[in-house]
Each structure stands twice: as C-alpha cells, then as structure tokens.
Amino acid sequence: MAIKHQFQAEANWVSRQIQENSAKRFYSKSHQINIEGKPILNVSAAKAFKGDPELYNPEDLLLSSLVSCHMMSYLYVCYQNGIEVLEYSDNAEATLEVSPDGSGRFTEVRLNPKVKISSHDKIELAIELHTKANQLCFIANSCNFPISHNATCEIFTI
Numbered sequence: 001m002a003i004k005h006q007f008q009a010e011a012n013w014v015s016r017q018i019q020e021n022s023a024k025r026f027y028s029k030s031h032q033i034n035i036e037g038k039p040i041l042n043v044s045a046a047k048a049f050k051g052d053p054e055l056y057n058p059e060d061l062l063l064s065s066l067v068s069c070h071m072m073s074y075l076y077v078c079y080q081n082g083i084e085v086l087e088y089s090d091n092a093e094a095t096l097e098v099s100p101d102g103s104g105r106f107t108e109v110r111l112n113p114k115v116k117i118s119s120h121d122k123i124e125l126a127i128e129l130h131t132k133a134n135q136l137c138f139i140a141n142s143c144n145f146p147i148s149h150n151a152t153c154e155i156f157t158i
Contacts, residue, residue, distance in 0.1 A: 010034040010035075012033075015028075016030075030042065030051070031044070043061070044056075046059055059096055066092065066137070066139050067111065068139075069137045069139040069140065070130075070134065070139075070147075070149075074129060076136065077129045077133050078126065078129060083122050084118040086118055087115070088116075090113045092112060094106055105145065108145055108147070108148065109147045110147075110150060112149075112151075113130065113149065113152070114152050114153075115154075116153070116155065127152075127153050130151045
C-alpha cells in the first residue's frame with residue numbers, strides 16, 4: 001500500500017490594473033503563495049509574459065523543485081552506497097515552448113550537477129547514481145518531459 005502525503009498552498013491575488021486601452025487590458029501578474037508556517041512567497045509571471053522580473057515565477061519554481069529534489073535523492077543514494085559527498089552544485093537549464101494558441105510546456109530540463117566526493121575509487125559509481133536518483137525523485141516522477149543529467153564528479157581537495 002502506498003503512503004500518501006498531502007501538501008497545501010494558498011494563492012492570493014488582488015486586481016491591480018497596470019494598463020488599459022481600447023484594444024487590450026493588462027493586469028499585474030504578481031501574487032502571493034502562502035504555505036502554513038512558512039514565509040510568504042511573492043510570485044509573478046516570467047518577464048517574457050509581462051511579469052515582475054524581480055520575483056520568482058512558476059517556471060523558476062518548477063526548475064528549482066527539480067534541482068532540489070534531484071539533489072536530495074542523490075544524497076540519499078550516495079549515503080546508501082557509502083559515498084561521502086562533500087560538495088554539490090547544479091546549474092540547471094529548462095526549455096519552455098509556447099504554442100501559437102498561447103499554451104506552453106516544458107520540453108526538457110538539463111541538470112548539470114557537479115559533485116565533490118572524498119573517495120577517488122567511487123567516482124564512476126557517484127556519476128552512475130544520478131540515474132538512480134532520477135528514478136527516486138518525486139518531482140521528476142511527476143514530469144512529462146525528459147530530464148537529462150550532465151554530471152561531473154571529482155575528488156574534494158583542500
């Protein structure tokens with residue numbers, strides 16, 4: 001039997017009309033996401049979609065979720081395999097494709113994790129474990145687009 005967990009988020013938006021003319025009406029895309037017990041998250045649309053470029057947007061947050069979940073899954077499988085991870089960073093990229101009708105979707109995400117470990121003899125395994133981490137990642141398992149990994153691994157030196 002599967003274990004189920006529930007998550008809740010509340011979105012709040014108030015109309016703040018930015019511009020109106022006879023042809024088009026534009027509204028602020030800025031809003032707040034409230035999750036109980038956590039700081040309010042101020043969100044907008046991406047700049048390309050007339051949002052506030054200083055705020056996070058849903059595309060940022062989806063990519064961030066993938067990066068974060070993959071990292072946590074990776075640390076878990078490394079622990080299971082006796083690999084001591086000393087540093088982890090990722091400079092991920094996502095491609096969003098917008099259709100002529102205005103709909104859109106992510107078509108791919110490229111994770112570029114850079115890992116530093118303590119043991120030279122486990123570099124190959126450390127790179128291979130990104131595949132296992134992807135299989136375990138809750139967010140990756142919820143996506144309908146390919147997620148690739150261009151992982152590098154090296155020995156941590158002082």
